[in-house]
Amino acid sequence: MNKYKYLYFTWLIPAAFLFLVIHQAVVYYGVTNTYENGTSYTAEIVDFDLKQIAAQTNGYIVLRFTTHDGQEIQRQLSLPVEMAGELQEIRVVPVRYQADTIQEIVLMPTIDTQKSLIWTNALMAGVALLITFFIGLAAHRFANKKLNESDEQFILERID
Template identity: 40%
Template sequence: MKKLAYLLWLLPLYFVVMIGHQLWILNGMNQTYNEGESLIAVIEEVDIKQIAAQTNGYVDLRFTPASGEVVRERLTLSVQLAADVLESEVVAIRYNPGSAKSIVMTTTYDLHKRVIYSNLAMMGLSLLAVVVIAVGGTFFARRKEETLEFKEA
């Protein structure tokens, strides 16, 4: 029982990893937006997929940075982010190949940040809840084990 209770601690660990990932993406976005090269990218294709409980899509971009080589990149986007580029043929971007998030569409930057902040808030509350559950489960398992040891003696 005690070993099973320790498995509960995988949930808080999961949320810590997910929060770290969101912070990493946010940092990369901010770095690219602040330090990246301003460019105009041609939108080659936009596709929105509507599947029962989720709607997302992608946008294919083509642009030429100062290095001179043509870059083609596919960005996966939620429908909220993709809506801003559905009717456009070009989009303003910031490009920083050394960043964790090398391309940031300037039109969706603020919305993307708000989505990340919302994700962080939800994951923070979830982390708090599962830590309480894990502490309670561990406490209960130890107490149950002590009771069983006392009865056996």
């Protein structure tokens, strides 16, 4: 069994980054769709928590509002630090809501920040995809070269 055939698994890394790029594109589509086609509501901020752990800051926000048909919606949304600063001081926030979509709720005050975060994430994943694609290509060629070298069989001739 040749150990060089495991180098083909390096293609999983660019595949993961491709998945991330596609995921960010779907999230961007969901945010844009809800923003453009959703119904506007005013949501009450029930709970707001911002956690600061070393170099990592994130949190969540719990929103509650009632739709036009009388249904009460309460959702907990994750909240990056970039968006938390804009929502920290307010108790009522305008939202767009569209049921049964990828992104059901969009916070109106942070829509531009949310879109720029999605673009930033997609661009970083795209650059990582390009870099790891070339690394995967080099590993693939190296593995092919080593596997072809090991396939050569020595033929011994007896000369008497």
